[in-house]
Amino acid sequence: MPEHAINDLLEDRVGHVLETALDGAPAAIRCGTKSASGSVSQRACVFCGSRVVLYPIADALHLVHGPAGCAAYTWDIRGALSSGPALHRHSFTTDLRETDVVFGGAVKLEKALRELIAKHEPRAAFIYSTCIVGLIGDDVDAVCRKVAADFGIPVIPVDSEGFKGTKKDGYKAACEALLKLIGTSPDPAVPPAPARSVEGINILGEFNLAGEAWMIRDYYARMGVPVVATLTGDGRVDVVRQAHTARFNVVQCSGSMQGLAIMMEKQYEQPYRRVSYFGLEDMAQALYDVADLFADTDPGMPARAAALVAEEMGRVLPRLAAFRKDLQGTRAAIYVGGAFKAHSLIKALRHLGMQTAVVGSQTGNAEDYARLQQLCDPGTIILDDSNPVELSRFVLEKQVDLLIGGVKERPIAYKLGVAFCDHNHERKIPLAGFEGMLNFAREVHGSVTSPVWKLSPRRRA
Amino acid sequence: MNEAEDAPEYAVNPCKVCAPLGASLAFKGVSGTVPILHGSQGCATYIRRYLISHFREPVDIASSSFDEMAAVFGGSDSLMRGLDNVRATYQPEVIGVATTCLSETIGDDVKDILRRYSDRHPSETVLVNVSTPSYSGTHLDGYYDTVASLVSSLAKGGPARASVNVFPAIISPEDLRWLKRTVAAFGVGLCLLPDYSDTLDGGMWSEYRRLPPGGTSLEAIRDCGRALGSLELGWSQASRTTGGRFLNREFGIHCHSQGLPIGIEATDAFLAALSELTGRPVPPDLEAERARLLDAYADAHKILAGQRAVVFGDEDMAIALALFLAEIGVKPALVASGGTGALAQTLAEAHPVLRGLDTQFMPDTDFARLGEAAKAAGPTLLVGHSKGSKLARELDVPLVRIGFPVHDRFGSGRLSCLGYPGTHRLFDEVVNTILADRQAKSTSGYFYF
Numbered sequence: 001m002p003e004h005a006i007n008d009l010l011e012d013r014v015g016h017v018l019e020t021a022l023d024g025a026p027a028a029i030r031c032g033t034k035s036a037s038g039s040v041s042q043r044a045c046v047f048c049g050s051r052v053v054l055y056p057i058a059d060a061l062h063l064v065h066g067p068a069g070c071a072a073y074t075w076d077i078r079g080a081l082s083s084g085p086a087l088h089r090h091s092f093t094t095d096l097r098e099t100d101v102v103f104g105g106a107v108k109l110e111k112a113l114r115e116l117i118a119k120h121e122p123r124a125a126f127i128y129s130t131c132i133v134g135l136i137g138d139d140v141d142a143v144c145r146k147v148a149a150d151f152g153i154p155v156i157p158v159d160s161e162g163f164k165g166t167k168k169d170g171y172k173a174a175c176e177a178l179l180k181l182i183g184t185s186p187d188p189a190v191p192p193a194p195a196r197s198v199e200g201i202n203i204l205g206e207f208n209l210a211g212e213a214w215m216i217r218d219y220y221a222r223m224g225v226p227v228v229a230t231l232t233g234d235g236r237v238d239v240v241r242q243a244h245t246a247r248f249n250v251v252q253c254s255g256s257m258q259g260l261a262i263m264m265e266k267q268y269e270q271p272y273r274r275v276s277y278f279g280l281e282d283m284a285q286a287l288y289d290v291a292d293l294f295a296d297t298d299p300g301m302p303a304r305a306a307a308l309v310a311e312e313m314g315r316v317l318p319r320l321a322a323f324r325k326d327l328q329g330t331r332a333a334i335y336v337g338g339a340f341k342a343h344s345l346i347k348a349l350r351h352l353g354m355q356t357a358v359v360g361s362q363t364g365n366a367e368d369y370a371r372l373q374q375l376c377d378p379g380t381i382i383l384d385d386s387n388p389v390e391l392s393r394f395v396l397e398k399q400v401d402l403l404i405g406g407v408k409e410r411p412i413a414y415k416l417g418v419a420f421c422d423h424n425h426e427r428k429i430p431l432a433g434f435e436g437m438l439n440f441a442r443e444v445h446g447s448v449t450s451p452v453w454k455l456s457p458r459r460r461a
Numbered sequence: 462m463n464e465a466e467d468a469p470e471y472a473v474n475p476c477k478v479c480a481p482l483g484a485s486l487a488f489k490g491v492s493g494t495v496p497i498l499h500g501s502q503g504c505a506t507y508i509r510r511y512l513i514s515h516f517r518e519p520v521d522i523a524s525s526s527f528d529e530m531a532a533v534f535g536g537s538d539s540l541m542r543g544l545d546n547v548r549a550t551y552q553p554e555v556i557g558v559a560t561t562c563l564s565e566t567i568g569d570d571v572k573d574i575l576r577r578y579s580d581r582h583p584s585e586t587v588l589v590n591v592s593t594p595s596y597s598g599t600h601l602d603g604y605y606d607t608v609a610s611l612v613s614s615l616a617k618g619g620p621a622r623a624s625v626n627v628f629p630a631i632i633s634p635e636d637l638r639w640l641k642r643t644v645a646a647f648g649v650g651l652c653l654l655p656d657y658s659d660t661l662d663g664g665m666w667s668e669y670r671r672l673p674p675g676g677t678s679l680e681a682i683r684d685c686g687r688a689l690g691s692l693e694l695g696w697s698q699a700s701r702t703t704g705g706r707f708l709n710r711e712f713g714i715h716c717h718s719q720g721l722p723i724g725i726e727a728t729d730a731f732l733a734a735l736s737e738l739t740g741r742p743v744p745p746d747l748e749a750e751r752a753r754l755l756d757a758y759a760d761a762h763k764i765l766a767g768q769r770a771v772v773f774g775d776e777d778m779a780i781a782l783a784l785f786l787a788e789i790g791v792k793p794a795l796v797a798s799g800g801t802g803a804l805a806q807t808l809a810e811a812h813p814v815l816r817g818l819d820t821q822f823m824p825d826t827d828f829a830r831l832g833e834a835a836k837a838a839g840p841t842l843l844v845g846h847s848k849g850s851k852l853a854r855e856l857d858v859p860l861v862r863i864g865f866p867v868h869d870r871f872g873s874g875r876l877s878c879l880g881y882p883g884t885h886r887l888f889d890e891v892v893n894t895i896l897a898d899r900q901a902k903s904t905s906g907y908f909y910f
Contacts, residue, residue, distance in 0.1 A: 108470055
C-alpha cells in the first residue's frame with residue numbers, strides 16, 4: 001500500500017477525496033456528478049431516491065412499473081413504521097416481460113392499476129417509472145390521468161428512470177410528486193388557499209425509521225407545536241394533501257427534501273428551517289429553532305423548549321458518561337447517504353469521546369462538504385461517492401475503531417475487524433432524539449468494546 | 462404454458478429477483494473475477510445489497526453506470542471506461558460482463574464492444590459476457606446462462622483427465638464444500654462451477670481483499686472439456702442450453718443431469734452417477750453417513766406423519782425440497798416458484814412421486830397468489846427462503862429457512878441440504894421446527910418429545 005491512499009485514486013475519482021488542511025481552509029471537492037463507470041459506487045439510482053422518499057406513505061399504492069427486480073430489491077427494505085395501514089410494506093410491480101418490452105407496457109400498467117386500486121383501496125397511487133419505461137415509450141401520464149379520473153384518487157407518475165441522473169434526481173422527482181398532492185385536499189374545510197392557516201409545522205425528511213418520527217412529534221407536542229404533516233414518515237395521503245396549511249416547514253435529511261421545502265416556499269410562501277435530530281446539540285438546536293419561529297405568536301414557547309431540553313439532557317447525559325469512559329480516544333469513520341447527517345454524527349461522536357478520521361457521503365453538495373471540513377480536525381479524509389476499495393483503505397490508513405454506514409458498508413468493517421453501527425434504513429432501534437443518542441451510544445459501545453476484535457488477524461499481527 | 466398469453470398481469474411481493482443477480486452470483490464463483498453490470502448504477506448496488514444481506518460478505522460488483530447520453534447514443538464508451546477502471550482498481554483475471562434491461566433494450570452489442578476492447582488491450586484480462594435482460598426469466602436463468610457462457614467461451618478439448626465437472630443449481634457455500642469433499646473422496650479432480658464457497662463465505666482479513674480468495678480457477682474451466690463427464694444438479698438444467706450440453710456436443714463429454722441431491726434417494730442417484738463416471742466405488746464413509754440419516758428418518762417419522770408443507774423458492778430448489786419432503790413423509794401440498802415459464806411445472810408434474818401425492822404446482826407466481834393458495838392448502842409447515850416469513854407470520858405456521866435468500870437469519874453460508882450430511886441437518890431442522898412449534902403452542906409445555 002502506498003504511504004497515502006489519497007495519492008493512489010482512480011483518475012475518475014481524483015477531486016472527490018481530500019484531506020482537511022492543517023490551516024483549516026476548506027478546499028473544493030468534486031461532487032454532484034454521476035458515479036464513475038466501474039468504480040463500484042455505493043449509490044443506487046434515480047429510482048432509489050424516489051422510492052426511499054415516498055415509500056413511508058402507508059396508505060398509498062406504490063406501483064413499480066418495470067421488470068420485477070426493481071420492486072423485489074426494494075420490498076419492505078426500510079424500517080419505516082406505520083401506526084395504521086401498511087400498504088407500503090407490499091411490493092407491487094407490473095413485472096414487465098419480453099413481450100411488454102416489444103409491444104409496450106401501458107396496457108398492462110392500466111390493468112394492474114385498476115385491479116390493485118379496486119382491491120386495496122389506496123388513498124393515492126404512485127407509479128414509479130424504471131429504466132426501460134422511458135425507452136419503450138409508455139405514456140404513463142395518460143394512464144395515470146385516466147385511472148385517476150375513474151377512481152377519484154390521485155394517481156401520480158414518478159419520473160424515476162434509473163439512468164436519468166443520480167439518486168438526487170430521484171429525490172427531486174419524489175418531491176415533485178409530493179408537490180402535486182399538496183394543496184389538493186378534497187375536504188372543503190381545507191381549501192388550497194389561503195395557505196399557512198395553521199399555527200404549526202410540517203416535518204420534512206423524517207421517515208419514521210424505528211418510530212423516530214413519533215419521538216420527534218412528541219417533543220413538538222410537549223412544546224406546544226402542532227404538526228400538520230410528517231413527510232413522509234408514518235405518512236397518509238390525506239394529511240400530505242393538507243401540508244400547505246402549516247405555517248413553517250422544518251427539514252431534516254435536507255439532501256432528500258430541502259427541494260420540496262423550496263418548492264413549497266415558492267408556491268405557498270412557507271418559510272423553512274433546516275434541522276437535524278441526531279445528537280444532543282443538534283436535537284436541542286432543532287427545538288430551539290422551531291420555538292423561535294413561533295415566538296411571535298406564542299412567547300412562552302422558547303422557555304418550554306428550554307425546559308424540555310433540560311429535562312431530556314438531565315436524563316441522558318449522566319447515562320452517556322459510562323459509555324464515554326470506554327470509548328474515549330477511539331476513532332471513527334462515517335459513510336452515509338446525505339452529508340447533513342454526517343455533521344450531526346461528528347458532533348454526536350465527540351460526546352462519546354470519539355474523533356472522526358474519515359467522513360463521506362453518497363450525495364453531499366459543495367455547501368455540505370465545506371461545512372464538513374470546518375467541523376473536522378485537520379487530517380480528516382473527506383469522501384464523495386466513495387466505494388469499498390477507497391473506504392477500506394482509509395479505514396485502515398486512519399486506524400479507525402468504528403465505521404458508521406449501512407448494509408453495504410457493514411461487511412467492509414467486519415472483514416477488517418472494525419466495529420460497525422448501522423445508521424441507515426435497516427436500523428431497528430431509534431437513533432434520533434435524546435433517547436436515540438443513548439441508543440446510539442449503546443450501539444457504538446457494544447460494537448467497539450466487543451471482545452471478538454481481539455481475535456481478528458489485524459489485532460494479532 | 463405460453464408465457465406471452467398467460468403471464469400474470471402484475472406481481473405483488475415477487476417470488477423471484479432478476480437475471481443480472483444470478484449472473485453476478487455465478488461470476489463471484491470464478492477465481493479473480495469482478496462482475497460488471499452494463500446498465501444503471503442502481504442495478505449493481507441493489508444486487509450487491511441483496512447478496513450482502515444474504516452472505517454477510519463484501520460483494521463488489523461494478524456498473525457501467527449509464528447516464529442519459531449513454532441511453533441515447535449507446536453504452537459503449539461507458540462500458541469501456543468501466544472496464545478500464547475495474548482493471549486499474551482490481552487487476553482481475555476475468556471481468557464478467559452481464560447486461561440489464563436497459564442495455565438490452567437500447568440494443569447495445571456487448572460482444573462487439575468487448576471485441577473492440579480486447580483489440581485495444583490484447584491478452585490481458587479475460588472478458589466473458591452473458592445476456593441477462595431483467596425482463597426475461599429470473600435470477601436462476603441468469604445464473605445458469607452465466608455458467609453456460611463461461612464454459613462455452615473458455616473450455617478447451619484435449620487428452621482426457623481423471624476429473625469430473627459439476628454444475629450445481631444455486632446452493633449454499635457449505636453445500637459447495639460438500640460437493641468438493643465428496644468428489645475428492647472418489648479420488649478424481651473436479652471443476653465445480655461456480656464455486657463461491659470461499660469468495661462469499663470466507664474468513665476475516667488483515668487488509669481488504671479486492672479479489673476475495675477462492676473460486677473456480679480459469680484453468681479448471683478450460684480443462685472441463687477433457688473431463689470424464691459432467692454432472693448437472695438441478696432438474697431444469699436438462700431442458701436448458703447448459704455448459705454440460707455444450708461440452709457434450711463439442712467434446713463428447715457425457716452429461717448426467719438430475720435434481721439437487723437432497724434426501725437419500727437423490728443422493729444415492731448422485732453418488733451412483735459419480736461412481737459410474739469415475740469407475741470408482743462409493744467410499745465406505747459415505748455409507749455410514751447414509752446409515753445415520755436413515756436411522757434419523759426412523760426415529761422421527763411419527764412426528765412428521767400428517768404434516769403438510771408449502772414449499773417455495775427457485776424451481777430447482779423447490780422441486781428438490783418437495784421430493785425430499787415426500788421421502789420423509791411430509792406431504793408437499795403446494796410447490797411454488799417465481800420461476801417463469803412452463804419448465805418447472807412440466808418437470809414437477811412429470812415426476813411420479815409428486816404426481817402420486819396430488820401436489821399442487823404454481824410456477825411464475827408471487828407471494829400474493831402463493832399466500833392465497835397456501836391458505837387453501839392448510840399447511841402445517843412452510844419450507845423455503847426468508848421472503849416467506851411474512852406468510853408464516855400471517856398463517857401462524859413455522860418456516861424452515863432454506864435456499865436463497867435468507868435475509869433475516871445468520872449463517873446462510875452454512876445452510877446445507879445436499880448429500881447425506883446436508884439432508885441430515887435439514888431433516889433435524891424440519892423435525893425440531895415442528896417440535897418447537899408444538900411446544901410453544903401447547904398449554905402444558907413438554908419436557909420430553
